[in-house]
Amino acid sequence: MEDVFATLQRRNPGEDEFHQAAHEVLESVAPVIERHPEYARARLLERICEPERQILFRVPWVDDDGEVQVNRGFRVEFNSALGPYKGGLRFDGELQLGTLKFLGFEQIFKNALTGLGIGGGKGGADFSPKDRSDGEIMRFCQAFMTELHRHIGARTDVPAGDMGVGEREIGYLFGQYQRITNRSEPGVLTGKGLGWGGAQLRTEATGYGCAYFVEEMLQARDTSLDGRTVVVSGAGNVALHAIAKVTDLGGLVVACSDSHGVVHDPEGIDLDLVRELKGEDGDGLSAYPDRRRDARYEEDGSIWAIECDVALPCATQNELDEDDARRLVDQGVIAVAEGANMPCTPEAVDVFQEADVPFGPGKAANAGGVAVSALEMQQNAARDRWTFERTDERLVEIMREIHGLCRDTAEEYDRPGDYVSGANIAGFRRVADTMLALGVV
Numbered sequence: 107m108e109d110v111f112a113t114l115q116r117r118n119p120g121e122d123e124f125h126q127a128a129h130e131v132l133e134s135v136a137p138v139i140e141r142h143p144e145y146a147r148a149r150l151l152e153r154i155c156e157p158e159r160q161i162l163f164r165v166p167w168v169d170d171d172g173e174v175q176v177n178r179g180f181r182v183e184f185n186s187a188l189g190p191y192k193g194g195l196r197f198d199g200e201l202q203l204g205t206l207k208f209l210g211f212e213q214i215f216k217n218a219l220t221g222l223g224i225g226g227g228k229g230g231a232d233f234s235p236k237d238r239s240d241g242e243i244m245r246f247c248q249a250f251m252t253e254l255h256r257h258i259g260a261r262t263d264v265p266a267g268d269m270g271v272g273e274r275e276i277g278y279l280f281g282q283y284q285r286i287t288n289r290s291e292p293g294v295l296t297g298k299g300l301g302w303g304g305a306q307l308r309t310e311a312t313g314y315g316c317a318y319f320v321e322e323m324l325q326a327r328d329t330s331l332d333g334r335t336v337v338v339s340g341a342g343n344v345a346l347h348a349i350a351k352v353t354d355l356g357g358l359v360v361a362c363s364d365s366h367g368v369v370h371d372p373e374g375i376d377l378d379l380v381r382e383l384k385g386e387d388g389d390g391l392s393a394y395p396d397r398r399r400d401a402r403y404e405e406d407g408s409i410w411a412i413e414c415d416v417a418l419p420c421a422t423q424n425e426l427d428e429d430d431a432r433r434l435v436d437q438g439v440i441a442v443a444e445g446a447n448m449p450c451t452p453e454a455v456d457v458f459q460e461a462d463v464p465f466g467p468g469k470a471a472n473a474g475g476v477a478v479s480a481l482e483m484q485q486n487a488a489r490d491r492w493t494f495e496r497t498d499e500r501l502v503e504i505m506r507e508i509h510g511l512c513r514d515t516a517e518e519y520d521r522p523g524d525y526v527s528g529a530n531i532a533g534f535r536r537v538a539d540t541m542l543a544l545g546v547v
């Protein structure tokens with residue numbers, strides 16, 4: 107195991123987030139390799155840690171001032187053993203290949219946990235949509251798809267949204283895909299609008315799924331979200347829908363945040379107000395207390411200093427560190443689940459686990475989004491449309507199955523209550539068994 111990790115570090119220098127994600131999985135699956143030497147003989151770990159294909163490309167476009175801009179586009183096609191590469195696109199001015207490798211790697215195991223026949227991939231661009239006009243965003247998306255279209259397809263690789271990529275961007279990407287390929291193939295992207303091949307609930311699915319997962323973790327300990335105080339970091343797609351579903355399930359969400367600061371509202375976050383403030387013409391979260399008397403806004407504050415029963419990090423990677431985890435544990439947190447991808451540092455995860463606080467890792471707790479993307483692919487292939495209610499029932503069922511699989515797998519490997527080991531081992535076994543069956547490819 108150590109050798110595999112050392113090689114991975116050497117071959118992928120400077121990609122710290124990828125090292126972090128890979129180290130956690132390699133550590134978790136060590137007992138599986140001991141029980142199954144055939145995996146080691148087939149060099150499955152080495153193969154799983156190496157992307158099948160990485161595509162880097164130039165994205166030239168013209169901004170509103172007539173200036174030529176040059177960005178870099180990426181698609182990491184990590185593993186297709188279980189189905190077409192599947193995973194989101196991230197637009198972020200600071201984006202690096204190593205971040206996408208960590209996200210693509212996580213996606214392999216997350217997608218395996220859903221049981222829906224999807225492989226793992228991730229992509230994006232070092233383009234920041236912030237402060238760009240709608241026309242610039244459209245031209246950027248068109249330039250990006252002008253290269254990406256060669257690599258994707260309903261049976262090959264199916265991107266979706268992630269940070270900085272929502273329904274608007276998916277629309278512009280899909281429009282350009284259709285224009286240059288002359289193929290009306292809705293299954294090539296997910297997260298589409300409802301009028302043009304999108305699925306009900308895809309927008310809500312990651313946040314809702316995270317709330318369903320934490321409810322399962324709490325019920326396994328004979329309690330629930332009802333009456334619990336909850337803190338949710340972020341104010342984007344995942345956070346807003348996690349807040350909505352936690353509230354439906356009886357929880358009181360008292361704080362949310364963005365990259366500038368933190369809102370604390372002891373009466374419960376007013377979601378409509380957050381949406382308005384975060385909207386295109388909104389004043390930002392700092393204006394929240396102007397409209398809610400008992401609320402406070404702290405610029406650059408730490409959301410994890412706010413007392414809560416349940417913490418849901420839903421913003422970005424490594425946003426919750428060891429000190430934050432200690433503070434949460436000292437204040438009596440009873441469950442933590444990751445709505446974002448890898449928001450907790452490894453040291454923070456250790457603190458939760460040592461304190462016996464149930465901890466739901468992102469690859470299990472936020473799998474609802476990609477699961478509903480797979481349902482969107484299913485509907486596109488069948489030219490069918492499901493209702494919101496039917497899709498929601500299926501999402502609840504999927505999140506319950508993932509929770510049960512992680513719990514049972516952890517017990518099988520003598521790690522009761524350790525959802526990290528459970529998720530990594532269960533996801534790994536599904537991919538590894540398929541790779542064994544497919545031979546050395």
Ligand SMILES: NC(=O)C1=CN([C@@H]2O[C@H](COP(=O)(O)OP(=O)(O)OC[C@H]3O[C@@H](n4cnc5c(N)ncnc54)[C@H](O)[C@@H]3O)[C@@H](O)[C@H]2O)C=CC1
Nearest residue numbers: 269270312340341342343344364365421422446447472475
């Ligand atoms: N959108 C989806 O369906 C899925 C998203 N995820 C993950 O969830 C996380 C959030 O993604 P989305 O909500 O889709 O993105 P988004 O772009 O809609 O929202 C991200 C939010 O996080 C905030 N943020 C960024 N850095 C922050 C920081 N350091 N502290 C506090 N807030 C910060 C931003 O201001 C924004 O409000 C990411 O880790 C993403 O990879 C995971 C599964 C699926």
Ligand SMILES: O=C(O)CCC(=O)C(=O)O
Nearest residue numbers: 193194266268475476479
């Ligand atoms: O729905 C998808 O394909 C993407 C979801 C995603 O990017 C994620 O699970 O992190």
